[in-house]
Amino acid sequence: MSSNSEFIRYLYDLTHDERSDGKGAASARAALAGLRRGRGKVPGTVVEMYSLVVPELRQAKPWEQQAWVDETYFLIAALFAGHRFSREHDIERPPPNLGASLRKFVEDEEEKHHPVGESTGKRFAALLECDRNELPVHLRHAVNLLNDTPIDWATLLDDILRWDAEKRTQLRWAKAYWYRPPAKPKDDESETERPGDDAALAVLEQEGD
Numbered sequence: 539m540s541s542n543s544e545f546i547r548y549l550y551d552l553t554h555d556e557r558s559d560g561k562g563a564a565s566a567r568a569a570l571a572g573l574r575r576g577r578g579k580v581p582g583t584v585v586e587m588y589s590l591v592v593p594e595l596r597q598a599k600p601w602e603q604q605a606w607v608d609e610t611y612f613l614i615a616a617l618f619a620g621h622r623f624s625r626e627h628d629i630e631r632p633p634p635n636l637g638a639s640l641r642k643f644v645e646d647e648e649e650k651h652h653p654v655g656e657s658t659g660k661r662f663a664a665l666l667e668c669d670r671n672e673l674p675v676h677l678r679h680a681v682n683l684l685n686d687t688p689i690d691w692a693t694l695l696d697d698i699l700r701w702d703a704e705k706r707t708q709l710r711w712a713k714a715y716w717y718r719p720p721a722k723p724k725d726d727e728s729e730t731e732r733p734g735d736d737a738a739l740a741v742l743e744q745e746g747d
Contacts, residue, residue: 542696542699543692544594545611545695546618546691549573549615549624550624552566552570553626554566557625557626572590573615573619574616575587576612576613576619577678578678581609581610581612581613581616581674582608584612587612587616590615591611595611606699610695613673613674613677614698617681620681621685622685622686623684623685623686623687623688624689624691627688632689632690633688633690634690634714635690635694635697635711635714636680636689636694637662637710637712637713637714637715638714639689639690640658640662640683640687641714642688643683643687644658644659658683659715662715664676665679666708669702670702
């Protein structure tokens with residue numbers, strides 16, 4: 539049994555072994571191929587994944603449902619194994635959540651003059667609106683878009699486990715994707731002293747005396 543972060547470390551270790559060309563490369567490659575067979579399937583129903591995921595499952599916390607924890611682990615394992623960027627790179631500081639990863643994807647594509655913002659926004663809105671039963675399908679579509687974009691898998695796992703917790707996950711993702719902070723004023727537009735400020739300051743100094 540592992541924690542959420544240990545489970546993600548386990549998945550990354552498989553990718554490291556696959557790329558190493560060492561003794562464990564062949565078995566790691568086979569393991570990742572087995573995990574990928576779970577993509578598009580109901581989480582927890584692909585027998586080939588059992589020996590790879592079941593030993594890493596953890597006990598549900600008092601406020602969690604064990605079935606949902608198990609399904610989420612199977613879902614994340616399948617999506618991770620099919621994500622090209624994660625198999626080929628070690629990520630130290632990926633975008634903080636899936637909404638931020640999708641925003642990075644849109645910005646990168648639009649820099650290449652590929653206008654994907656509208657279609658991605660609609661797909662993202664459908665993901666945010668879906669319930670747990672629909673989540674595996676919508677999440678798979680989102681991760682497919684991000685094949686060349688980094689994902690914080692530990693945060694994604696945590697977020698999916700809390701999917702029904704008063705829409706807090708969905709709101710954080712939405713802010714990361716759509717929120718733009720107000721533009722800072724330029725230096726020449728910074729506040730200047732208002733007329734009368736010097737006089738008011740002189741009065742205050744006199745009162746202090």
